[in-house]
Amino acid sequence: MRSVLALCLVAGQATAQDAMTGAEFESYAENRTLGYSVGSNAPYGTERYLANRRVIWTTIDGRCTTGSWFSAEQQICFVYDDDPAQKCWYFFPNGDELMGIFEQEIGKAYRITVIDDNDLFACDRFTS
Secondary structure (H helix, E strand, O other), X not given: OOOHHHHHHHOOOOOHHHOOOHXXXXXXXXXXXXXXXXXOOOOOEEXXXXXXXXEEEEEOXXXXXXXXXXXXXXXXXXXXXXXXXXXXXXXXXEOOEEEEEEHHXXXXXXXXXXXXXXXXXXXXXXXX
16 A cells, blocks of 8 residues: 555545545445546546445446456545456545545546536446
């Protein structure tokens, strides 16, 4: 696991101990679609969070993949059906958004926003 000190430097006053637990993340994300972006840029992808910790990820080009998430220590980890490698994040509340720190890119903070439920989700065929 990467250094907690490096995480603290990126997240400002946030520490690994402040990262959301699995239960907190589930309460925030379930039945929502979240957009992932860097800084103030438009989202490069969105993820719909379903019951039983299932997810559907789509990129800006409309490619969809299903998967699931689980909590591991202070991280939220994702495994996708087309890629078995774990992708682990630290998530922090940040007003009405989240800040995400990807384990493999500790120096970069991601902005995670709630996407309006009325917006068309490119992967709706997976949810019906």
